Amino acid sequence: MDNPADITLDRMRSRHRELASSIVRTPSVELVSSSVKRVLDQANIYLKLEAFQHTGTFKARGALSVAHSIPREELQRGLTGASAGNHAIAVAWAARQMGVPAKVVMQSTANPFRVERARSEGAEVVLADGGPATFAEAERLMREEGFTFVHPFEGAETTLGTAGVGLELMADVIDLDAVVVAVGGGGLISGVAAVVKQLNPRCLVYGVEPKGANAVSRGLAANGPVTIEKSDTIADSLAPPMSLPFSLSLIARYVDDVVTISDDDLCAALVIMQEQARLAVEPAAAAAMAGALGPLRQRLSGKRMAMIVCGSNIDAASYAKLHERGYPLVPTLFS
Known part of the structure; x- marks a missing residue:
């Protein structure tokens, strides 16, 4: 197993330089919404806009990082991955950047918009x-057809890629008190938190996870990986069927707390992101806002803080339905 102690600043910086010519250096912008600032006691709020990354999510960083680590002879046989959508798109993109084929496995319930994007x-x-079936099929492709499996969140190479989000944020916004990150399997928060804590140990890192897909929270409580029989959340990109050792160990080491939020909170935060930040994003990218205005409110009030806006892969019809659901719920987060 990869060693969490190997995720050093030197390695993270080196990988960021290696990927820099292919990856968008996404902006970090201040949120000037008076409504959000009022609720958070005039906090200074910054948004790291990974929704503007290649493929529409931070996943491009991890997938390309893994691809760069694969020996060329093996890489030429192609890449595969298992995903509800965003990771599959990223693996397809990374394979195209490397000039190799991709055959990705997606859940049958995946949004058709994301299937088409892949x-x-x-x-x-x-x-x-x-x-579980998507992972099983990806393993078959690896075993029988020679594809190399790119895991959606687990492993040092993925974390080294997503660490670029944290490196850029910490360079753009100095003296942060806290960073809030959506949590699925932990691939994003492991990289961001490793950077933040090694650069500024006093900066708090909080994860936000859907209540209906809380594999990381349960894994932390159990002091080890867990498997979820059935995930139940609108944030399908935050709903892996398990937590795994490497990412979980980095979260336990570097993340101060992981809180959970409801799907109603996500829908309300989706509206707030659109009306207050002028960003139309997928539910996962509203998780940080839902956490900040909900269970983390007291801890973030008056702080200099950042939220990672992790992705924007959603079709207009699905977005409209979630927005309609969330609109009457906004007062629950603004009260």
């Missing part, structure tokens, strides 16, 4: 039923 990046898409 295909548009040049991948062959295989549909499978449920989270």
Whole structure:
């Protein structure tokens, strides 16, 4: 197993330089919304806009980082991955950047918009039923057809890639008191937190996870990985069927707390992101806002803080339905 102690600043910086010519250096912008600032006692709030990354999410960083670590002879046989959507798109994109084929496995319930995005990046898409089945099919492709599996969140190479989000944020915004990050399997928060805590140990790092897909919270409580039989959340990109040792160990080491939020909170935060930040994002990218205005409110009030806006892969019709659901719920986060 990869060693969490190997995720050093030197290695993270080196990987960031290696990927720099292919990855968008996404902006960090101040949120000037008087409504959000009022609720958070005039906190200074910054948004790291990974929704503007290649493929529409931070996932491009991790997938390309893994691809760069694979020996060329093995890489030429192609890449595969298991995903509800965003990771599959990123693996397809990374394979295209490296000039190799991709055959990705997506859940049969995946949003058709995301399936088409993966295909548009040049991948062959295989549909499978449920989270465990997608991983099983990806393992078959690796075993029988020679593809290299790119895990959606687990492993040092993924963390080294996502660490670029933290490196850029900490360079752009000095003297942060706290950073808030959405949590699925932990690939994003492991990289961000490793950077933040090694550069500024006093800066707090908080994770925000859906109540219906809380594999990381349960894993932390159990002091080890857990598997969830069934995830139940609108934030499908935050709903892996398990937590795993490497990412969980980094979260335990560097993250100050992981809180959970409801789907109603996510929908309300989706509206707040659109009306107050002028950003139309997927539910996962509203998780940090939902956490900040909900369970983390007292801890963030008056602080100099940042939220990672992790992705924007959602079709207009789905977005409209979630926005409609969330609109009457906004007062619950603003009260």
